[in-house]
Amino acid sequence: MHQTDFLVVGSGIAGLTYALKVAGEFPDKKVTIITKTREDETNTKYAQGGVAVVNDLENDSFEKHIEDTLIAGDGLCNEKIVEIVVKEGPDRVNELIAWGARFDKSPDGDLALGKEGGHSEFRVIHHKDVTGREIERALLEAVRRSKNIEVVTHCFVLDLITQHHLGYLVTKSTLDIECYGIYVLNQKTNKIEKILSRLTLLATGGNGQVYRTTTNPIIATGDGVAMVYRAKGRIENMEFIQFHPTALYQVGVSGQSFLITEAVRGDGGILRNADGEDFMHKYDQRLSLAPRDIVARAIDSEMKISGTEHVYLDCRHMDLEKFIHHFPNIYEKCRSIGIDITKDMIPVAPAAHYSCGGIKTDEFGRTSIRNLYACGECASTGLHGANRLASNSLLEAMVFAHRCFLDAKTAIVNSTIHSEVPDWNTLGTTAPKEMILITQSLKELKQIMSDYVGIVRTNVRLERAMRRLDMLHLETEALYRETAVSPQLCELRNLITAGYLIVKGAVFRKESRGLHFNTDYPVKSELVQNIIL
Incomplete structure (x- = not known):
């Protein structure tokens, strides 16, 4: 048995930011970060575009950023949360810079600003086309300098510990569910251990691996959402899965796809169909910089019309030197597979990218389970609504990590360790x-x-998906009961749960809104609501 004061599950931007803050505020208390693989293998590391934040008040404003977010969210954003994230964002970015994150600068020394789909102004700060990797580096270096943070790698979290494990009946109607810690499979010893904590934060990322093609790494298996659902916590809006319009298409390649950031279109890249035609004018007046749900459906439509598996992103007219400076990673990837961007168009297709729903939280990241917070992509804060505005996710993670910290400062005073938890x-x-x-x-x-x-x-x-998932669920649960746990089996179990929640939410939503488009209900309902599962 291990004990800690602050337990963090996940080592991306959300988990690391929170850990640094509580460690700094309480130098005499222990902070433990659990990750199921290497400490730097997170969704954060693969974020290319940047952080959307109002930095140029002469040409931009909080009001514009708020409006852009609400428009993208298609009527389901929590306006209070949107205002909180947008207005608190600049302070959180300044903290990140103070921790050592290096963002690109313009010739005059100010932060260089990019523009992405759905944004009315240039407001996306970035580090080349590897912004997430730079943020992850800076935060991990800061964590290593902290004396009271312990990072435990290669530990797979099996379940949240609640009253259920003490022999009490816990249902969706139970009002006082409490989290006492977690059970983990230590992959170094192959033993199952319990980690008890006074407060726990889930920052477990998304569930992109539920799809055949995704921009997410193989670790994105919906672990946090599945654990909270099993613990009878509240989940919402899982039907809103964002497909990034422009993942690099490679014949025969499935699993994790290489992302072609939206910033390429912001700098002038043009989407073209199989016949080389610029097609976005048929779908939206914002052309290639329309919000992601619109662009992804437009590409899907063009692929169905032509019978092809991809469209093209045309960068041939763009300044090569500027492209290499801003997108060196993309340039090298294309060159490595024989694509000369000055002569060849880049084949792209939509890929599962981001989960806008997740563990339901309030304005301080509190879940429906006591002493349990959720932050980052695994959480549903109310910011994204039915569709996430590009580059709002890293911003949300930083703002809510701070707000979880603010609440934890008070909550830690009255929290205790429940040592009677069984093995x-x-x-x-x-x-x-x-x-x-x-x-x-x-x-x-x-x-x-x-x-x-x-x-x-x-x-x-x-309906067909639900029937197939029911069968997979029964088979997998039988296997889970009969065999020793393994990361592979647990990830499968979590992914089936995530898939079930996505389908269930989609079945309940009798309309088309944002990222959920059902041809049987092609228009929006007058009754706008969140689907809570």
């Missing part, structure tokens, strides 16, 4: 005999979600 029960389980049972089920899940619950949906597809 994990492994009786009656055996080692799995065939990994094919897990790997094949994962392939089936990805196919179901990609074919039936993608950019465009129908009632028939959703």
Whole structure:
């Protein structure tokens, strides 16, 4: 058994920011960060575009950023939360810079500002086309300098510990569910351990791996959402899965796709169909810089019309020197597979990118379970509504990590360690005999979600997906009860739960709004609501 004061699950921008803040405020208390693989393998590391923040008050304003966010969110944003994030954003960015993050500068020494889809002004700060990697580097270096933060790698979190594990009946109607810590599978010792904590923060990222093609790394398996759902916590708006319009298309390549950041279109890249035609004027007056839900559906439509598996991003007219300076990673990736951007267009297709729903939280990141916070992509704060505005996610993570910290400063005073928690029960389980049972089920899940619950949906597809997922769920739960736990089995289990929640939310939403487009309900409903599961 291990004990800590502040427990953080996840080592991306949300988890690291929170950890640094509580460690600095309480130097005599212990802060523990748990990650299931290396400390730097996070969704944050793969963020290319940047951080959307109002920095140039002469040409931009908080009001404009708020309006852009609300328009993208298509009627489901919490306006109070949007105002909080936009107005508190500049202070959080300044803290990040103080911790050592280096953002690109313009010739006059000010922060260089980019423009992305849905934004009315240039307001995206960045570090080349590897902004997330730079932020991750700076935060991890700051964490290493902190004397009371312990980072534990290669520990897979199995479940949240609540009254359920003490023998009490816990249901969705239970009002006082409490989190006492977590059970983890220590992959170095292959033993299941319990970590008890006074306060716990989930910063576990998204669930992109539920789809066949995603920009997310292989760790994005919906672990936090699935754990909270099993613990009878509140989940909302899972049907809103954002597909990034421009992931690099490579024949025969599935899994994690290379992202072509929206900033390329902000700098002048033009989307063209299989015939080389600029097609976005048929779908939106903002052309290639329309919000992501519109651009992704437009590309999906053009692919269906032409029968092709991709469209093109044309950068041939762009200044090569400027392109290499701003997008060196993209330039090198294209060159490595034989694409000369001065002569060739870049083949792109939509890929699952971001979950706008997740663990329901309030304005201080508190979940429906006591002593449990959620922050980052695994959380549903109310900022994104039905569609996330480009580059608002890193901003949200920083702002809410700070707000979780503000609440934790008070909550830690009255919180205690519940040492009577029992050990994990492994009786009656055996080692799995065939990994094919897990790997094949994962392939089936990805196919179901990609074919039936993608950019465009129908009632028939959703019903079929639910039936298939029910069968996968029954098979996987039987395997889980009978065999010893493994990261592969637990990730499959979590992904099936995430897929189920996406489908369930989509079935309940009898309209088309934002990222959820159902051809059986092509118009918006007058009754706007969040789908709470």
